[in-house]
Amino acid sequence: MEGPKRHSYSDSKKMKIFNGEFLPHIDSMYNFAYRLTFDDDEAKDLVQETYFKAFRFIDSFQEGTNAKAWLFRILKNSFINDFRKKSKEPAKVDYQEVETYYNSDDVDEHITVDLRVDALQNMIGDEVSNALNALDVDFRTVIILCDLEGFTYEEMAKILDIPIGTVRSRLHRARNLLKEKLKSYAQTMGYK
Numbered sequence: 001m002e003g004p005k006r007h008s009y010s011d012s013k014k015m016k017i018f019n020g021e022f023l024p025h026i027d028s029m030y031n032f033a034y035r036l037t038f039d040d041d042e043a044k045d046l047v048q049e050t051y052f053k054a055f056r057f058i059d060s061f062q063e064g065t066n067a068k069a070w071l072f073r074i075l076k077n078s079f080i081n082d083f084r085k086k087s088k089e090p091a092k093v094d095y096q097e098v099e100t101y102y103n104s105d106d107v108d109e110h111i112t113v114d115l116r117v118d119a120l121q122n123m124i125g126d127e128v129s130n131a132l133n134a135l136d137v138d139f140r141t142v143i144i145l146c147d148l149e150g151f152t153y154e155e156m157a158k159i160l161d162i163p164i165g166t167v168r169s170r171l172h173r174a175r176n177l178l179k180e181k182l183k184s185y186a187q188t189m190g191y192k
Contacts, residue, residue: 007059014058021067022054028149029071035144036079038133046082050075066155073159076141131181139174146171 009017029050033043053074054061061070132140145151145159153171157164 005060005062007062009059009063013063014055017058017061017063017067018055021063022051022071025068025071026051028068029075032072032144032149033075033079035133035140035148036076036137046075046078049078053078068149069151069155069159072145072149072151073161076159127182127185131178131185134181135174135177138170139177142167142171143174143178 026047029047030043033046033050034040037043037046050071054071057074061067132143135143141160142156145156146153151159153164153167156167156171160167162170
């Protein structure tokens with residue numbers, strides 16, 4: 001079985017591809033990374049790692065093809081690899097950092113009240129996002145790729161490295177789960 005065709009781009013050609021075909025997708029890449037990680041710093045790190053790998057392996061990219069799908073696949077694979085690595089590590093808490101923060105003058109005395117208010121405002125203000133974020137990562141990913149990023153089933157199958165039939169069934173299941181979550185929310189808000 002052959003791997004991807006390798007090209008020998010010149011340094012100037014690599015920069016042209018990187019700037020012209022890869023960088024225009026940086027906002028979409030960040031949005032996807034954030035929806036996977038729920039953390040601004042982790043999302044930025046994931047995007048940075050993705051672009052680093054994209055440049056490093058640019059010779060395996062066919063100029064003029066779907067750069068966005070290629071980048072999304074790299075990001076998704078990086079996320080899965082990082083997730084596997086972290087799930088095997090014990091959780092780490094820097095108690096010194098926590099103690100230093102709570103003993104500093106920067107601590108807001110009403111922090112617990114503020115956190116509850118923020119949480120409530122987020123729940124009311126963005127129920128669709130909350131329902132999406134509550135989905136398992138496999139289901140969340142297909143919704144993001146299809147409904148938010150507009151990828152075709154074929155592109156999604158390549159990005160996720162699964163058959164098209166699995167993409168369709170996973171998307172169907174994800175939409176039903178999302179519908180159920182939003183239905184429950186609507187009922188708690190007094191809608192029938």
